[in-house]
Amino acid sequence: GDSVTQMEGPVTLSEEAFLTINCTYTATGYPSLFWYVQYPGEGLQLLLKATKADDKGSNKGFEATYRKETTSFHLEKGSVQVSDSAVYFCALSDRASGGYQKVTFGTGTKLQVIP
Amino acid sequence: GAVVSQHPSWVICKSGTSVKIECRSLDFQATTMFWYRQFPKQSLMLMATSNEGSKATYEQGVEKDKFLINHASLTLSTLTVTSAHPEDSSFYICSAGDRDSYGYTFGSGTRLTVV
Numbered sequence: 001g002d003s004v005t006q007m008e009g010p011v012t013l014s015e016e017a018f019l020t021i022n023c024t025y026t027a028t029g030y031p032s033l034f035w036y037v038q039y040p041g042e043g044l045q046l047l048l049k050a051t052k053a054d055d056k057g058s059n060k061g062f063e064a065t066y067r068k069e070t071t072s073f074h075l076e077k078g079s080v081q082v083s084d085s086a087v088y089f090c091a092l093s094d095r096a097s098g099g100y101q102k103v104t105f106g107t108g109t110k111l112q113v114i115p
Numbered sequence: 116g117a118v119v120s121q122h123p124s125w126v127i128c129k130s131g132t133s134v135k136i137e138c139r140s141l142d143f144q145a146t147t148m149f150w151y152r153q154f155p156k157q158s159l160m161l162m163a164t165s166n167e168g169s170k171a172t173y174e175q176g177v178e179k180d181k182f183l184i185n186h187a188s189l190t191l192s193t194l195t196v197t198s199a200h201p202e203d204s205s206f207y208i209c210s211a212g213d214r215d216s217y218g219y220t221f222g223s224g225t226r227l228t229v230v
Contacts, residue, residue: 043223046220
């Protein structure tokens with residue numbers, strides 16, 4: 001079945017440092033890929049997405065490129081802020097047998113940015 | 116954009132009682148809704164998938180008689196935790212989308228504490 005593997009955290013960075021959170025996936029079809037962010041005590045928010053190979057998703061300074069050849073969707077940001085501290089989930093959605101899009105999540109990576 | 120409202124955001128109940136959690140899509144019709152459970156510092160575990168007007172599909176290991184899911188309309192799904200016990204304490208999150216959604220909109224989650 002489908003699976004998502006992302007780097008274990010926590011990741012601790014100083015403000016303005018460069019961020020990379022690795023994510024790789026396995027899927028039988030042609031999935032769409034996502035990054036979600038969860039702030040403490042809250043639900044998930046969609047951060048960015050890419051629906052086909054070579055697409056680049058971007059939002060709020062974060063970027064991720066859908067790499068089919070390496071089955072990866074690494075999250076990057078050039079300069080993190082304290083407000084970026086959260087848990088980041090890589091996910092994919094694929095067409096399930098019932099016809100709907102089923103979402104599979106990675107285990108999440110906690111990011112802590114210190115001033 | 117699409118908004119999913121989940122209510123209540125937190126609830127404390129006595130062991131043996133039942134608790135109902137609501138998930139509403141506010142500005143779109145959700146043909147499919149998902150219920151997840153999140154344990155501390157862990158990823159989201161899909162509990163069940165519900166399609167409007169039909170019975171929910173439960174993931175392996177999830178007790179359907181304990182976690183009752185109803186998706187009676189295109190804008191509302193409910194999860195009822197019956198005869199709750201302390202081990203049911205967790206963070207429950209719903210998500211909703213239409214059939215062609217690439218990624219779903221998540222509710223803000225419900226923190227359930229059973230005492």
